[in-house]
Amino acid sequence: xxSLSLKDICKVYPNGFQAVKNFNMEIEDKEFIIFVGPxxxxxxxxxxxxxxxxxxxxxxxxxxxVLMNDVEPKDRDIAMVFQNYALYPHMxxxxxxxxxxxxxxxxxxxxxxxxxxAAKILDLTQLxxxxxxxxxxxxxxxxxxxRAIVRxxxxxxxxxxxxxxxxxxxxxxxxxxAKLHQRLGTTIIYVTHxxxxxxxxxxxxxxxxxxxxxxxxxxxxxxxNPANLFVAGFMGSPQMNFxxxxxxxxxxxxxxxxxxQEIVLPADKAKAVIAGGYDGKTVIMGxxxxxxxxxxxxxxxxxxxxxxxxxxxxxxxxxxxDLTGANITARVEPTTKVRPGDTVxxxxxxxxxxxxxxxxxxxxxx
Amino acid sequence: xxxxxxxxxCLNELRDITRVEFCLxxxxxxxxxxxxxxxxxxxxxxxxxxxxxxxxxxxGNTYMLKVLDEDEVAFILSATGSSDSVFMVxxxxxxxxxxxxAAYKERYDRHNFFQDLLLDNLLLVDVANxxxxxxxxxxxxxxxILFEVEADDSQLVRQLLSGIFTTQNGDYxxxxxQGGVILVKSLESxxxxxxxEQAAETAIDMLNMEAMVRARAAFGSIVMELKDLSKSYxxxxxxxxxxKIFYAERNLTDYNRLGIGRLIYQLPTGLCRIFIREIxxxxxxxxxxxxxxxxxxxxxxxxxxxxxxxxxxxxxxxxLVYRIEKLQKDTGLDIRRFDDALILQVALMxxxxxxxxxxx
Numbered sequence: 001x002x003s004l005s006l007k008d009i010c011k012v013y014p015n016g017f018q019a020v021k022n023f024n025m026e027i028e029d030k031e032f033i034i035f036v037g038p039x040x041x042x043x044x045x046x047x048x049x050x051x052x053x054x055x056x057x058x059x060x061x062x063x064x065x066v067l068m069n070d071v072e073p074k075d076r077d078i079a080m081v082f083q084n085y086a087l088y089p090h091m092x093x094x095x096x097x098x099x100x101x102x103x104x105x106x107x108x109x110x111x112x113x114x115x116x117x118a119a120k121i122l123d124l125t126q127l128x129x130x131x132x133x134x135x136x137x138x139x140x141x142x143x144x145x146x147r148a149i150v151r152x153x154x155x156x157x158x159x160x161x162x163x164x165x166x167x168x169x170x171x172x173x174x175x176x177x178a179k180l181h182q183r184l185g186t187t188i189i190y191v192t193h194x195x196x197x198x199x200x201x202x203x204x205x206x207x208x209x210x211x212x213x214x215x216x217x218x219x220x221x222x223x224x225n226p227a228n229l230f231v232a233g234f235m236g237s238p239q240m241n242f243x244x245x246x247x248x249x250x251x252x253x254x255x256x257x258x259x260x261q262e263i264v265l266p267a268d269k270a271k272a273v274i275a276g277g278y279d280g281k282t283v284i285m286g287x288x289x290x291x292x293x294x295x296x297x298x299x300x301x302x303x304x305x306x307x308x309x310x311x312x313x314x315x316x317x318x319x320x321x322d323l324t325g326a327n328i329t330a331r332v333e334p335t336t337k338v339r340p341g342d343t344v345x346x347x348x349x350x351x352x353x354x355x356x357x358x359x360x361x362x363x364x365x366x
Numbered sequence: 367x368x369x370x371x372x373x374x375x376c377l378n379e380l381r382d383i384t385r386v387e388f389c390l391x392x393x394x395x396x397x398x399x400x401x402x403x404x405x406x407x408x409x410x411x412x413x414x415x416x417x418x419x420x421x422x423x424x425x426g427n428t429y430m431l432k433v434l435d436e437d438e439v440a441f442i443l444s445a446t447g448s449s450d451s452v453f454m455v456x457x458x459x460x461x462x463x464x465x466x467x468a469a470y471k472e473r474y475d476r477h478n479f480f481q482d483l484l485l486d487n488l489l490l491v492d493v494a495n496x497x498x499x500x501x502x503x504x505x506x507x508x509x510x511i512l513f514e515v516e517a518d519d520s521q522l523v524r525q526l527l528s529g530i531f532t533t534q535n536g537d538y539x540x541x542x543x544q545g546g547v548i549l550v551k552s553l554e555s556x557x558x559x560x561x562x563e564q565a566a567e568t569a570i571d572m573l574n575m576e577a578m579v580r581a582r583a584a585f586g587s588i589v590m591e592l593k594d595l596s597k598s599y600x601x602x603x604x605x606x607x608x609x610k611i612f613y614a615e616r617n618l619t620d621y622n623r624l625g626i627g628r629l630i631y632q633l634p635t636g637l638c639r640i641f642i643r644e645i646x647x648x649x650x651x652x653x654x655x656x657x658x659x660x661x662x663x664x665x666x667x668x669x670x671x672x673x674x675x676x677x678x679x680x681x682x683x684x685x686l687v688y689r690i691e692k693l694q695k696d697t698g699l700d701i702r703r704f705d706d707a708l709i710l711q712v713a714l715m716x717x718x719x720x721x722x723x724x725x726x
Contacts, residue, residue, distance in 0.1 A: 016659030074578040084568040
């Protein structure tokens, strides 16, 4: 049971490198928080500051209201699962899970209880006598997690724990981790650069770039209402399409001009664009691949492009084409007859258009 | 010599299995260790047995046996029990203790051997001879990984690392100085630097996860011959130092990728001070001013792009230009010009180096 508070947390290395800038967040008990962002964005550094493995240059970090800045890692009541883990090759699964507790001189009966409970949670009871070489990749990963679970910590910190696994196993383990969170009911902070992992696991996601928090929100809100161009592009696969457009305002209505077509914006979006004083300015329009629709001729505007690439993924098809120099991806039904070289006529779901300031890259309206 | 604690643990385990009580005494009759219900033999009997030609003796229901170390009496073991098999159990215990003493000595010898080897305290001919005696392959790809941990309990760190890097795999752990653990890592013939890096990263992550200690590591080049291990050790030591001074944000440093830090590290500090005075004049502290360092570092990170740097620093473009111009006034260097930017970056690194050297 733990709530965490991070206030104005900064990390500056002696050589001046600023890894994390003004990180602010309140984490409630039992939340599953994901730190996501490209490599070098400061997500692992933040996690390591929470663990106590890096000094906090400035700011305050508290667990359950207690200031933790100067508390030793071992006294913070946290457990970590990192990307690189090794099982002790000459020890059984039981001993592997018990080793950390033995090092801490925990009484034997307590160790036994903790290991057996963790093994039950992780479905490893039948494997306790096996050596690591007799385990599959997924089972080894579960043993590594077991070593963290036996400590019964207040908080779990996981730094890309699945990145060394193959794609199939990663999906399987993702589900296991989600189940584990439900069973343990503990606060988990999980670092990943994989936005699919972030979207599927997190109760809230922290998107970071260049050491700065870009947005903290639920997966759905991040997807539907990104705070800026970076978040919009980072969350979602394939990523959101971005097209430069000129704003035209007439009275209370506003539209976006792309090529010779005029996209009339819905009232709420028009209002935001007009209020921002964007008349005559160039903005960036964002549209998700699933919001690009094949035109049937009845639309007020439509575009024509030649399909460059056709990708069949079974349940869906991605079509790649160009529009005013931008590479566009559309997600369509697998029944489509369109193939590379064909010309497609398409339109956008205007209600799902996102508009971003070209200079600041901040969202004008979602 | 093997510690009394280890001997006690061994005898207690044997007692738990066999129900025979043991008392281990030195050749003068002093008790080294004993199980809880053991009966101590009289010192005069112990001394007499030590001096006699026989291997064992029975006094009442106690069996007394010699424990030998290279044909010399190391201990006298007294075994007491009610069953008929006490003597057999006592002989097995003696065998166990003798092997333990031999194994410990061999390990201790290995420890000394590696310490002498790494510190260049051995003649080439001795390296070959002692390696052969200790069953250590002379030709084998190896490298030194040096760990520095911020922990009071280096024993815990060693225990953890020895769990991952086992002697069965040809790895060996040693300590030459306090706070540092040296791993002699044996490698497969096809292992490259990436494999070595992976092993070191895994060890650091394990120290973080299991021992919950902060750790840094560095590794030297891969060497083929045992005699060259000291070279790899020296490289790893240098890499660890250079990493701490110039690349504090990394917790693992590869000797072969030290960048410009390698050059600066080898400069005489006197020369460095002259250079710092030349650049900063009387304002030497400027090199450590957080605002200056943050501005300059971010400016370099963003390829000398003023707008992007201002955005990253959350300051107005004009504020950044003001800071850059102030720096120019103080140092004569306009960091918007590549040549000047390069000089300032080197000057900042040299300042860090001199400060580190002064502090250590």
